[in-house]
Amino acid sequence: MGKVGLGLAVGCAVASCAIAAVMVGRRVRSRRRWLRVVRVLDEFEETASTPVGRLRQVVDAMAVEMHAGLASEGGSKLKMLLTFVDNLPDGSENGTYYALHIGGTNFRLLRIQLGGQRSILGHDVERKPIPQHLMTSTSEELFDFIALSLKEFIERNGNKNNQVRGKDLGFTFSFPVKQTSLSSGTLIKWTKGFAIQDMVEKDVVECLQKALSRIGIDMNVAALVNDSVGTLALGHFYDKDTVAAVVIGTGTNACYLERADAVIKCQGLLTASGGMVINMEWGNFWSSHLPRTSYDIDLDAESQNPNDQGFEKMISGMYLGDIVRRVIHKMSLESDIFGPVSSKLSARFVLSTPSMAAMHEDDTPNLSEVAKILEDSLDIYNVPLKVRKLVVKICDVVTRRAARLAAAGIVGILKKIGRDGTAGITSGRVKSGKSGKMRRTVVAIEGGLYTSYTIFREYLNEAVGEILGEEIAPFVILKVMEDGSGIGSAMLAASNSSQGQSQSQSVDTVVQVL
């Protein structure tokens, strides 16, 4: 080989070495970037983890806080509000009733025809998105929108205003309300992104009645009802063993039947049945046992209601998508696996919970739904399959934690009323040991997260079983009550109707389930 040949060969070898070195360098850097992202995920998963031991601590904390909230006004972050519902539907109600439901992303209008003997002869439901600007406008504008929607609904159903004159109406208002009777109450605070300042501390029913008369509708609000209470009412209509209800939708809440003498803050509370439905407002529950991450802390700090609704911010549909967005944002700042940092990643609520659920439940082999949602919602393009899988995993961690915490909340209620197979709690302390005979216990559930998000539902059901154990779990039944919040409120209007269309045996039924 001549000098030239040798020179060429050496040159080639050097070049190949350099290329190899560049490639190895790239691979090492890309591996490092990947490891950084995996570390973010691991840390998140670890802090958000909900082993059954931790869930049991949440169960106990929930039961203790319930006790404290019943003992004194302001005794707990759980408000444990009186509802003045001591008379749940029992199936004997009949007649046609209307109901309105405001509280989430959609406003709902309902008309039901009850035929007695536990029968619903017909029901119409209409959903309308609430225009965004009305959520932060004035109470008059919001209630005029509600009244006008009712007028149009009545007309669409072939009725004239005079045909509904004097009819009883159920009003589901899904925000914390201090009730002064079954058909009156003042708004304590807004949640779920609503913020109409002039409404706070105003009587909600008065606002509605005034708007109805402005538009010429002569109807009577017979029941002002939280959505959880409506769900309990429908649950009880179908099944007398229903003792509690849970809503997991845009927001979250629970209510249950309590003995009147356990409501210590209202000494001498007298009800015909000896019991009352308590609206827990569990969205505001807090305990140091909750697995809180830095993403939750940031979400809370940037929210409209910091230090408020802590449990809701870990569980409900308004927030889950946004937690996922925050984790992806953090990852994209640590590494370029999502490409250049998209500005959308810093925008709150751009990733909705339904989109997050769609990514989580994407069953296409190459996760094309995940790719599409990353593009449409977050302006993130062309991510490889392994990054899409990572996104699915983030959704899983967020949803699993939410569902398992909700499950712990449910068992907390059962513990408070002695339906979890343990000895329950007395004087605010958790008692150890087992109770006597377990009774069939039904919990009614409503809200899109549970009804439409299969993985969420499965995680929740599984966790209830895990916490209760296989001996007790078969006694506890979770039953979906589709549209329960609205239908139940129409039923409460019926069972408390001034028109006297229902019979009175329903009073006893509360006592039976306590």
Ligand code: BGC
């Ligand atoms: C409200 C509750 C409501 C729940 C579910 C929460 O934000 O405070 O009153 O029941 O959302 O809609």
